[in-house]
Every structure is written in structure tokens, then in C-alpha cells.
Amino acid sequence: MKLPPAIGKMTSLSTLYLGRNQLALLPPEIGNLVGLKELYFKENKLTTIPFEMHKLTSLRHLDLSTNNFDSFPPAKNFPPVLSILNLSDNQITKLPEQISELNTLKQVLRGNLCKTPNALTNYSS
Numbered sequence: 108m109k110l111p112p113a114i115g116k117m118t119s120l121s122t123l124y125l126g127r128n129q130l131a132l133l134p135p136e137i138g139n140l141v142g143l144k145e146l147y148f149k150e151n152k153l154t155t156i157p158f159e160m161h162k163l164t165s166l167r168h169l170d171l172s173t174n175n176f177d178s179f180p181p182a183k184n185f186p187p188v189l190s191i192l193n194l195s196d197n198q199i200t201k202l203p204e205q206i207s208e209l210n211t212l213k214q215v216l217r218g219n220l221c222k223t224p225n226a227l228t229n230y231s232s
Contacts, residue, residue, distance in 0.1 A: 115139035126150050126170075138162035149173055149193075156180045164188060172196050172216070182208040190214065 108129045115136025117123075123140065126149035133148075138159025140146075145168040153174040158181075160166075166186040176197040182205045185192070190211055194202075195218030202217065 110134055110137070112136045118142055121145070121165075123147065131175075133157050133160075135159040141165060144168065146170070156184050158184050160184050161186060167191065169193070172218070179203050179206065182206065185209055187211065192216070194218070 108131075110125070110128075110130055110133055112134045113136075114134065116139070118139055119142050120140055121142055122145040123143060124147040126147050128151055130148065130151040130153060133153065133156060135157050136159070137157060138161070141162065141164060143163050143166050146163070146166055147170040149170050150173040153171065154176060156171070161184055163186040166189060168191040169186070169189055170193040172193045173196040176194065176199050179194075179199060179202050188211050189209060190213045192209070192212060192214070193216040195216050199217075202215075206212070206215070
């Protein structure tokens with residue numbers, strides 16, 4: 108299933124739950140949802156997030172659990188004020204040191220990750 112680009116017109120949303128929708132790709136227009144504070148993509152088929160997500164300057168909570176990520180998306184794609192990131196139940200086996208670039212993170216839910224960088228030792232799991 109594809110999320111229509113028209114989603115980008117819903118700029119006053121503060122919470123969006125798109126779990127269990129078989130989404131494999133997000134349109135770049137997702138970056139227009141500047142009012143979002145919480146975004147849930149749990150139980151989809153995502154493998155990456157678009158660069159435009161960094162424009163979500165109000166986003167504090169991002170749930171990417173139970174998707175098809177096998178590597179950590181580039182840190183530059185994440186919103187600048189993100190404080191909770193859920194990556195549980197993906198195929199990611201190691202988080203890179205670049206996660207330390209996300210300096211507003213307070214909690215990283217990583218569930219089944221085997222190896223985490225030293226930069227994450229202070230985060231909750």
C-alpha cells in the first residue's frame with residue numbers, strides 16, 4: 108500500500124497513527140506535517156524514511172517498530188527535536204555511532220538489537 112502525497116496537506120495534525128497498513132514507502136510530502144508531535148508506523152514494511160522527515164520540527168515520538176529496517180536510517184533524516192525513537196522488532200543488528208548526532212534523544216527502544224554503540228549506554232532500552 109502507498110500513502111498518497113495528499114497526506115502532506117494535513118499540516119495541523121499533531122498525532123498520526125499509520126500502523127498495520129502494509130506501507131513500504133513514505134512519500135516526501137510527509138515532511139509537510141510540521142505540526143506532528145507523535146508519528147506511529149508500527150507493523151508496516153518500511154525499509155527507510157525519507158530525507159524530508161527532518162522537516163518535522165515538532166516531532167518528539169517516532170515509532171518505527173516491527174518494520175523491515177535492516178540498517179539504521181541516516182541521522183540527517185530524523186527530526187531535530189526527536190526524543191523517543193522506537194526501532195524494536197526490525198532486522199537492525201547494530202546501531203551506528205551516528206545515532207549520537209540525534210542529541211535530543213532521551214529514549215531509544217531497540218528491543219532485539221544485539222550491538223549498540225557506546226553513545227547509547229545512557230539511553231533506555
